[in-house]
Amino acid sequence: MLSQVLEQWQANKSFDLVTREFSIGGRLTTILFVDGFIKDEVFAKMMDFMMKITPQEMESITSVQEFIKRFVPYVEVTAKDNPDDIMTDILSGNTGMFVEGFEQCILVDSRTYPQRSIQEPDKDKVLRGSHEGFVETVVFNTALIRRRLRDPHLTMEITKIGRRSQTDVVMCYLDNKVDKRLLRKIREKLQNLRINSLTMTMQSLAEVLVDTKWFNPLPKVRYTERPDVAAACVQEGKLLVLIDNTPSVMILPTSFFDFFEEADDFYFPPVTGTYMRLVRLVIFLSTLVVTPLWLLYLQHPEDFPSWMSFLQIEKPNGLPIIVQLLLLELAVDGLRLASVNTPDILSSSLSIVGALLLGEFAVSAGIFIPDTILFSAFTATAIFTQPDFELGYAFKFGRVLLLVLTHFFGYWGFGIGLALELICILFNRDISGRSYLYPLIPLDWTALKRKFVREKMNRDNS
Secondary structure, eight states, X not given: OHHHHHHHOOTTTOTTEEEEEEEETTEEEEEEEETTTBOHHHHHHHHHHHTTOOHHHHHTOOSHHHHHHHHOOOSSEEEEOOHHHHHHHHHTTOEEEEETTOSSEEEEOOBOOOOOOOOOXXXXXXXXXXXXXXXXXXXXXXXXXXXXXXXXXXXXXXXXXXTTTOEXXXXXXXXXXXXXXXXXXXXXXXXXXXXXXXXXXXXXXXXXXXXXXXXXXXXXXXXXXXXXXXXXXXXXXXXXXXXXXXXXXXXXXXXXGGGGOOGGGGSSOHHHHHXXXXXXXXXXXXXXXXXXXXXXXXXXXXXXXXXXXXXXXXXXXXXXXXXXXXXXXXXXXXXXXXHHTSOHHHHHHHHHHHHHHHTHHHHHTTSOOHHHHHHHHHHHHHGGGSSOHHHHHHHHHHHHHHHHHHHHXXXXXXXXXXXXXXXXXXXXXXTTSOBTTTTTTTTOHHHHHHHHSXXXXXXXXX
């Protein structure tokens, strides 16, 4: 079997694939490992112990299991005889040990991965509470959840995805609360996946797990990098999907109202948490209609109350309002993309330059008027009141559609645009097949109330 594994083991081509031969109790022993994954101190102590084994002691050993039991002083040790499985485990960081006279390979899980510190994620910050965040190593992520849920029903199922990448994917759930039909569906999809690798990890897996229409940008998967949020979702009966090499965790199933819940809602008193949630919902939903309604008012000011006259443009320029609004939508996205690729040391400079270009300079040059900049600045800022980037862009696309339809068709265009948005939401389904607007459709009053009102914790909460 060693010869079969060595045929795939290209130590002569890759410097980090290490082969080491020595004698244990008079028997030739070969170990294979990836440099950088092995815990040197741990394995050095093991080797020091095994090198003291005498030939007489080795002669009394008749099986690999007996050898492991007597002479391998480590916790995570297994034996395998399939060359492909052995190769995958060694490339994953395990140390493979082949002892002369045994048909199986001894796999010692003494691996360690390069990792960053467990720090608060930039996107999911809170004012109060835990400041821990997931990292790129899946074992540490599962431990962060275990630390918060010491429940024997908490289950972590692991599988490998990708013929080349062999990426570790973990399903995390409470066995007594999870939707068993959804669990079977996700498990079958994972087991039947036939792909070379999860190149973009989380997004690659989401695209093969979740059925989506290209024309409907509404997200069906919610992500989090916070262990406390993940643990809370598991307690609600959700299913988590964790992928090695990424700090984001998929939460399934996900409905429209789930995106408006944040950890801060539960780190403050119920009244404050409820207020924050309602403000987040109202402001975010308003980003869809604020600029189209303003454009509609400019087209038909006589149909609106007189107290709204302050919305009139005092100094219009030659560029149509619809063109200014669409250009500002593009400009804001351009600044976002630029900020992602800007070094931290220059980020403040980018903010100043961007503000000047979209502000005073743009007005002075006659490209934009202050009103369009004000409304676009509101929508660009308000879209971040909820943390999901994909939902923000889904509403942005809807807003652009509303603007175009309102400009060309007035009231009819505005109504048709809203109807199309509503249809996209109404006919959308989450991964479990349930309505995207659950618990509104079908109506579950208790669950719906919890989406809007932060309830007080009591002894009956589970």
